[in-house]
Amino acid sequence: MSQVGAPQGRTWTGPARSPRSRTLRSVATLTTAALAVTVLAGCSSDGDAGAAPAAQDNAPTARALVGDGGTLRWAVDALPATLNAFQADADTATGRVAGAVLPALHTLDERGRPRLNPDYLETAEVVETEPRQVVLYKLNQQAVWSDGREIGAADFVAQWRALSGRDTAYWTARNAGYERIEKIEKGKNDLEVRVTFAKPYADWRSLFTPLYPKQVMGSPNSFNDGARTALKTTAGPFLLGTVNRKTGDLTLTRNPRWWGKPAKLDSLVLRAVPRADREAALAGGKLDLAEIDRSTAERIALALKDADAGRNGAQAARLHGPGSSITPGKALRSWALAHGEDEELAGEVKAARAENKAAAARYAQAQDTLAGYVVRKSLEPAYTQLSLNGESGPLADERVRRAVARAIDRRELAESVLKPLGLPSDPPGSHLALAGQAAYADSSDALGDQDTKEARALLADAGWVPGGAQKKPAGTKAGAEAETKKAGTGAEKAGAGTEKAETEKAGERAKESDSKKKAERSDTASDDGLYIVGDDKPGELRAAPRIGPGGPETGTRVLAPAPAAARESAALLARAEALDTGARAAVEPANAKPDKGVAGAYAPLGSAAPAAVPAASQALGKDGKALSLRFVLPSGPGSETLRAVGDRIVRMLDAVGIRTEVTKVSDESFFKDHVASGDYDLALYSWPASAYPATDARPIFAKPEPASDGSLLVEQNYSRVGTDRIDQLFDQAAGTLDEEEAGDLIRQADARIWAAAGSIPLYQRPQLVAARQDVVNAGAWGFAAPRYQDIGFKKSETTKGSPSNG
Numbered sequence: 001m002s003q004v005g006a007p008q009g010r011t012w013t014g015p016a017r018s019p020r021s022r023t024l025r026s027v028a029t030l031t032t033a034a035l036a037v038t039v040l041a042g043c044s045s046d047g048d049a050g051a052a053p054a055a056q057d058n059a060p061t062a063r064a065l066v067g068d069g070g071t072l073r074w075a076v077d078a079l080p081a082t083l084n085a086f087q088a089d090a091d092t093a094t095g096r097v098a099g100a101v102l103p104a105l106h107t108l109d110e111r112g113r114p115r116l117n118p119d120y121l122e123t124a125e126v127v128e129t130e131p132r133q134v135v136l137y138k139l140n141q142q143a144v145w146s147d148g149r150e151i152g153a154a155d156f157v158a159q160w161r162a163l164s165g166r167d168t169a170y171w172t173a174r175n176a177g178y179e180r181i182e183k184i185e186k187g188k189n190d191l192e193v194r195v196t197f198a199k200p201y202a203d204w205r206s207l208f209t210p211l212y213p214k215q216v217m218g219s220p221n222s223f224n225d226g227a228r229t230a231l232k233t234t235a236g237p238f239l240l241g242t243v244n245r246k247t248g249d250l251t252l253t254r255n256p257r258w259w260g261k262p263a264k265l266d267s268l269v270l271r272a273v274p275r276a277d278r279e280a281a282l283a284g285g286k287l288d289l290a291e292i293d294r295s296t297a298e299r300i301a302l303a304l305k306d307a308d309a310g311r312n313g314a315q316a317a318r319l320h321g322p323g324s325s326i327t328p329g330k331a332l333r334s335w336a337l338a339h340g341e342d343e344e345l346a347g348e349v350k351a352a353r354a355e356n357k358a359a360a361a362r363y364a365q366a367q368d369t370l371a372g373y374v375v376r377k378s379l380e381p382a383y384t385q386l387s388l389n390g391e392s393g394p395l396a397d398e399r400v401r402r403a404v405a406r407a408i409d410r411r412e413l414a415e416s417v418l419k420p421l422g423l424p425s426d427p428p429g430s431h432l433a434l435a436g437q438a439a440y441a442d443s444s445d446a447l448g449d450q451d452t453k454e455a456r457a458l459l460a461d462a463g464w465v466p467g468g469a470q471k472k473p474a475g476t477k478a479g480a481e482a483e484t485k486k487a488g489t490g491a492e493k494a495g496a497g498t499e500k501a502e503t504e505k506a507g508e509r510a511k512e513s514d515s516k517k518k519a520e521r522s523d524t525a526s527d528d529g530l531y532i533v534g535d536d537k538p539g540e541l542r543a544a545p546r547i548g549p550g551g552p553e554t555g556t557r558v559l560a561p562a563p564a565a566a567r568e569s570a571a572l573l574a575r576a577e578a579l580d581t582g583a584r585a586a587v588e589p590a591n592a593k594p595d596k597g598v599a600g601a602y603a604p605l606g607s608a609a610p611a612a613v614p615a616a617s618q619a620l621g622k623d624g625k626a627l628s629l630r631f632v633l634p635s636g637p638g639s640e641t642l643r644a645v646g647d648r649i650v651r652m653l654d655a656v657g658i659r660t661e662v663t664k665v666s667d668e669s670f671f672k673d674h675v676a677s678g679d680y681d682l683a684l685y686s687w688p689a690s691a692y693p694a695t696d697a698r699p700i701f702a703k704p705e706p707a708s709d710g711s712l713l714v715e716q717n718y719s720r721v722g723t724d725r726i727d728q729l730f731d732q733a734a735g736t737l738d739e740e741e742a743g744d745l746i747r748q749a750d751a752r753i754w755a756a757a758g759s760i761p762l763y764q765r766p767q768l769v770a771a772r773q774d775v776v777n778a779g780a781w782g783f784a785a786p787r788y789q790d791i792g793f794k795k796s797e798t799t800k801g802s803p804s805n806g
Contacts, residue, residue: 053436054379054424056110058779066264066792075273075290079250084227085210088173100252100788101234102210111436112691112783114205119260133197135204141191142259145213145235153186153193158217160184169220176695177207200735202742203692237263237789248272264792283366288772297768303370313364321363323356373770376779380767381689383428386760389681391720401757403458407656409450413645414763421766428761432693432750441747446754455656469621620657628659629681632674636667642684675718693746694733701753703727721758
């Protein structure tokens, strides 16, 4: 694995050195998502989490009403880079394949809780706690691999040995939990597996999902290379069929050896379609199911509105398609030019008229096709946060971090993204769980709500005051005396030291110049929006039509689905570059304050002079230095929502005197070169929720540790803010088998994370899925894992009485 170069800190990429370095949770990315089955497996407590999650929207339908047969075409960003979910470059498509063809011992329900999967297990429980924790798995006696061999202890042992971290010949991306296992042995019979832990592990349900056969895990060669492109032995409702990289199709076929309820579909095709091409693919009828962005959702909503009004595609094209703005007068003039005496001009006009006619025909056909889809929506199990880099600079002072947090109206930001979509818009109250999960509790009081007065007081206490940029530090001498002293000191350190200092200064000046140029090129506010480490395209602000069962509604550009639990640093960075296929800019709320522009900007002759800047919002300074924070945002077409949210944050900080230097960088560079390396003050990106926060969240909030070379080992704590106490609480939560106690410890850790003010959760990400109207048991699942065998097409009215295999 490659190490990420960092000017001030770095990410640990070497051998595991402590429990927290053994697991990584990856950021959601533009083109990849992670294995929901591993990321979101969680506490099994049935306690009320106090807040309901957003409802699923996946057209739940009884199997008796689902037709038998057919092929469903499901969009993925790209074909899987590997079929081994435990490798660093596993992606969303890897997770989809694993979910359909491999055992998942525990699957997730709608509240993100792991539930025993009866297709593979009869029971799984802790049977001993002293002197060691022992978990006894009783396997479904019908569960067999596709080669006919029973699933058994040998498969558990092979996976443990491969993922324990003891054999470095295995190129694993994570080993969280497996390193705690002491031994695995067969129970009273072949259907029992006893797993003994060297030390207690609360998150034992996260293990062995997915479970690979011993043929894959049994040797480094088969693990590292063989399972990248082929899975000869599987045990799910589907089998791995063909992989055609030329056409971008991976086909899964019904498993004839499957002992559970048979898959309704004959085959499931995962089709590689980039997000930017999905609207065209849907309009061409080439997909049945696809995660989409907000603009595509709006196009489908418009097509449904036309259909409801009785308009066909041709009529819709005349109303709002290409050329719909041409007036009768313009049309007459065009006809006259096309039949005029100027042959060259007539030829050009005729060609333009023909192209317009063809465009209108294409638009009409697309509208007719898109009217056959619906948009299903929910909240994705991931949240977008504002990260504050506390390693150095003004944000190293927790008072300044807290002031930033108190200046931001999280509710306004959440509502700007989610309210136009008709989705719940309460800002998350926890870093470690989302509404509906058992571990969820709103601990934001540890930091406090938006309070401009308190933010200013915190800044003043930290020494940042109006006019402070003009005040020199106490004891500073001016004029010739200061210069003489400097010259004397410099003479004593002449030579190489001076040359080095001048070189460093020149580098700083060049960097500052580049930064200013970038800011000048990209300081224009856009109507964009969100980003998990990437997001959607700029576009016009327009009223949002409704999407959903009751008729057209809107959706937000969906960033890539939530990533897998525990990804190693190299894997995380690779996927993070592609994050979030975000949402189009949300519509401004009715009570939005008008943008008063930037003080000092040029205006046309006759423009009113800008109003005087209130003292409360004047720029702050300290010891002759202005308070300015570098706000890094992605610039790609998938990041508009993040940029729109960033614009709002800039205005909120400006109101308390905190200035920001907004720098927009390429999506490829954003995470790897800026967030992970620490080259930022403020940044927006997202983390997936985890049902195992004690395991999955610790590397994200672990206190950075100094390395031998003086840099920081930050794991996935890109804010570089942490405390020993937070680490201790995570360790205690992972080591207790009392679920109530574990939940309490997690909530205590979360309260301290809020108080440290290194990460400010802003809103839960929206999830939009386009589905053919007859596709059932599929769509926006929210927390839940898909049941692949239940996905299918609804029976037509004429076939509902026909026999079914159930």
